[in-house]
Amino acid sequence: MNKKLILKQRPSGMPTADCWELLDEEIPQLTKGEILIETHYVSLDPAMRGWMNDVRSYIEPIAINDVMRAGTIGKVIETNGSSEFKVGDVLTGMGGVQKYVRSTGKGFFKVDTSLAPMIKYISILGMPGMTAYFGILDVGKIKEGDIVLVSGAAGAVGSIVGQIAKIKGCHVVGLAGGAEKCNYVKNELGFDACINYKEGSLYRSVKEFCPKGVDVYFDNVGGEILDVALASLRRHARVVICGAISQYNNSKIKGPDNYLSLLVNRASMEGMVVFDYADRYMEAGMQMGMWMMEGKLKTEEDVYDGIENFFPTFMRLFSGEKRGKLVLKIKMDE
Amino acid sequence: MNKKLILKQRPSGMPTADCWELLDEEIPQLTKGEILIETHYVSLDPAMRGWMNDVRSYIEPIAINDVMRAGTIGKVIETNGSSEFKVGDVLTGMGGVQKYVRSTGKGFFKVDTSLAPMIKYISILGMPGMTAYFGILDVGKIKEGDIVLVSGAAGAVGSIVGQIAKIKGCHVVGLAGGAEKCNYVKNELGFDACINYKEGSLYRSVKEFCPKGVDVYFDNVGGEILDVALASLRRHARVVICGAISQYNNSKIKGPDNYLSLLVNRASMEGMVVFDYADRYMEAGMQMGMWMMEGKLKTEEDVYDGIENFFPTFMRLFSGEKRGKLVLKIKMDE
Numbered sequence: 001m002n003k004k005l006i007l008k009q010r011p012s013g014m015p016t017a018d019c020w021e022l023l024d025e026e027i028p029q030l031t032k033g034e035i036l037i038e039t040h041y042v043s044l045d046p047a048m049r050g051w052m053n054d055v056r057s058y059i060e061p062i063a064i065n066d067v068m069r070a071g072t073i074g075k076v077i078e079t080n081g082s083s084e085f086k087v088g089d090v091l092t093g094m095g096g097v098q099k100y101v102r103s104t105g106k107g108f109f110k111v112d113t114s115l116a117p118m119i120k121y122i123s124i125l126g127m128p129g130m131t132a133y134f135g136i137l138d139v140g141k142i143k144e145g146d147i148v149l150v151s152g153a154a155g156a157v158g159s160i161v162g163q164i165a166k167i168k169g170c171h172v173v174g175l176a177g178g179a180e181k182c183n184y185v186k187n188e189l190g191f192d193a194c195i196n197y198k199e200g201s202l203y204r205s206v207k208e209f210c211p212k213g214v215d216v217y218f219d220n221v222g223g224e225i226l227d228v229a230l231a232s233l234r235r236h237a238r239v240v241i242c243g244a245i246s247q248y249n250n251s252k253i254k255g256p257d258n259y260l261s262l263l264v265n266r267a268s269m270e271g272m273v274v275f276d277y278a279d280r281y282m283e284a285g286m287q288m289g290m291w292m293m294e295g296k297l298k299t300e301e302d303v304y305d306g307i308e309n310f311f312p313t314f315m316r317l318f319s320g321e322k323r324g325k326l327v328l329k330i331k332m333d334e
Numbered sequence: 335m336n337k338k339l340i341l342k343q344r345p346s347g348m349p350t351a352d353c354w355e356l357l358d359e360e361i362p363q364l365t366k367g368e369i370l371i372e373t374h375y376v377s378l379d380p381a382m383r384g385w386m387n388d389v390r391s392y393i394e395p396i397a398i399n400d401v402m403r404a405g406t407i408g409k410v411i412e413t414n415g416s417s418e419f420k421v422g423d424v425l426t427g428m429g430g431v432q433k434y435v436r437s438t439g440k441g442f443f444k445v446d447t448s449l450a451p452m453i454k455y456i457s458i459l460g461m462p463g464m465t466a467y468f469g470i471l472d473v474g475k476i477k478e479g480d481i482v483l484v485s486g487a488a489g490a491v492g493s494i495v496g497q498i499a500k501i502k503g504c505h506v507v508g509l510a511g512g513a514e515k516c517n518y519v520k521n522e523l524g525f526d527a528c529i530n531y532k533e534g535s536l537y538r539s540v541k542e543f544c545p546k547g548v549d550v551y552f553d554n555v556g557g558e559i560l561d562v563a564l565a566s567l568r569r570h571a572r573v574v575i576c577g578a579i580s581q582y583n584n585s586k587i588k589g590p591d592n593y594l595s596l597l598v599n600r601a602s603m604e605g606m607v608v609f610d611y612a613d614r615y616m617e618a619g620m621q622m623g624m625w626m627m628e629g630k631l632k633t634e635e636d637v638y639d640g641i642e643n644f645f646p647t648f649m650r651l652f653s654g655e656k657r658g659k660l661v662l663k664i665k666m667d668e
Contacts, residue, residue: 058598227589241597255561257589263575263605264392271597 002027004098005068005310010052014249017311020068027100030080037091037101043071043122044314044326049248058273067096073122092121097310099330123325124160124299125285131242131274132160133284139240139272140216144169147210149229152220153194154181156325157242161218162191163297173209175225177320184323189298202228222247223254230258239269249318300324305332336361338432339402339644344386348583351645354402361434364414371425371435377405377456378648378660383582392607401430407456426455431644433664457659458494458633459619465576465608466494467618473574473606474550478503481544483563486554487528488515490659491576495552496525497631507543509559511654518657523632536562556581557588564592573603583652634658639666
């Protein structure tokens with residue numbers, strides 16, 4: 001029997017529990033070439049909120065009654081003559097929030113769990129890590145000495161962005177919500193500073209920690225923080241638009257009123273979608289793997305148990321009650 | 335005697351006549367090396383509104399009681415042993431709104447009026463032309479076949495932007511206010527189409543004339559038009575932020591709520607300031623001069639008479655009651 005979470009209705013604003021329904025279904029016979037993957041972990045990402053909206057975007061919206069789309073990692077437990085995969089292979093892909101994934105294997109990639117634990121392949125070696133790597137290097141185009149400001153600094157993407165920028169010789173300032181997260185970002189991840197955006201004047205704090213202004217701002221949040229960052233740009237600065245978690249649950253997105261700072265500072269603001277870099281994931285994975293082995297790059301996963309707990313766990317993305325990569329553990333007996 | 339317009343107070347919102355005062359003053363003796371330029375024409379540009387605000391920008395604000403800053407062209411009528419310029423030289427620079435400019439010559443450039451009439455050097459061969467040239471080519475990075483959308487298409491910058499894009503083999507759609515301007519843009523300047531943004535649904539009009547979306551949007555206006563353009567971007571589109579005339583008189587600038595279209599479309603938005611390209615003005619001038627001789631590039635100036643009429647003339651920038659480059663004629667006896 002499979003247990004799958006389907007999208008029952010689209011949220012307007014903050015999602016509620018009744019947007020989804022957990023269903024039991026029998027797993028049908030595999031047809032020729034198909035595989036059955038047992039999901040071990042589901043990746044919970046801010047982007048998932050966007051996929052629930054019925055709007056034109058970089059990917060089709062999740063259809064009503066379809067399995068809730070999500071990145072997953074799991075193990076092949078059955079194949080019907082697949083030429084590509086065999087039983088025991090560990091595969092990552094968009095398996096969705098369900099216990100078993102029946103698939104042709106298309107869109108799934110085999111990973112080597114002798115090199116890194118399974119969970120790392122949906123964290124630093126998965127979407128968040130790839131987003132951070134290509135976002136800060138290819139879009140942000142950081143160079144030694146740059147002053148880099150990163151929002152969501154304790155989060156899955158921001159924590160990696162800042163560490164890569166440190167490796168590249170930048171001065172790195174994070175933004176995170178709360179003293180504990182700021183401590184983690186500064187003392188454990190090694191950022192030069194971390195600003196608690198919930199305290200005091202954000203503009204003055206950025207001014208204090210980036211007195212010369214900001215060369216690269218990596219935005220995961222949008223809203224007021226983006227506006228303050230824009231007001232703090234240096235000449236020829238680059239703003240990487242990776243996400244806007246502060247806006248995803250608003251019925252109307254609020255744009256950055258300080259956008260004319262781009263003109264004043266001859267700066268640019270560029271959006272990115274990680275899937276565009278798929279043919280270079282290997283390169284990024286190898287480089288980040290090396291940095292991890294050298295102890296230069298740390299990652300943390302915040303793991304919650306059980307498909308039944310999808311809703312409260314997912315909501316931690318928006319409440320800020322998590323640190324590092326948010327993961328839902330599906331296979332409970334290991 | 336000199337007649338000069340000084341900034342008396344800063345406007346809040348739409349400027350009023352009492353922001354300026356017209357003063358008579360005696361012209362003091364030139365000190366060694368100085369020149370005296372008689373102003374023939376003053377260039378009236380949207381950027382001037384920004385210079386009146388007391389905010390950090392790409393240039394110092396105009397100080398209270400200083401001459402109103404403006405681009406000018408005029409003739410040297412006296413020198414006190416200048417090593418650079420002689421009587422009769424025609425110079426362009428930031429002479430300000432006044433009849434006579436006393437100067438060391440710093441920041442002024444000599445132009446050749448046998449190649450083009452004087453007024454062209456503050457129009458297509460001046461700031462608006464240079465802005466258009468570097469904005470669409472260097473920042474917009476247009477290439478053959480691109481779909482280019484230009485706001486302020488009947489204006490000093492937009493009219494040139496669109497014509498350059500046509501020369502480069504793009505499909506060019508303008509945006510202008512009113513049927514007459516749209517006619518001009520389409521039939522006289524040769525844009526493929528021009529949308530009257532005052533009529534009907536702007537989003538639907540852009541959809542109609544750019545059914546595949548927009549590769550490059552050149553923005554002179556900001557506000558709702560920028561938002562519609564963002565909503566119409568194609569993959570890897572570029573948005574050039576050149577100005578935001580719809581916002582300059584607002585006490586609070588309204589940012590583009592559709593900025594996440596940059597993410598969805600992997601697009602970028604970049605600001606520009608023409609002064610950065612000063613060392614390449616010659617290149618642009620020669621190229622545009624050739625296009626003008628070949629009849630591929632047309633420009634028009636909208637000329638009003640008399641320094642006394644500065645205020646009502648300047649306000650035409652914001653009311654839209656002008657076509658092409660807005661110019662104030664200062665020397666009346668020629």
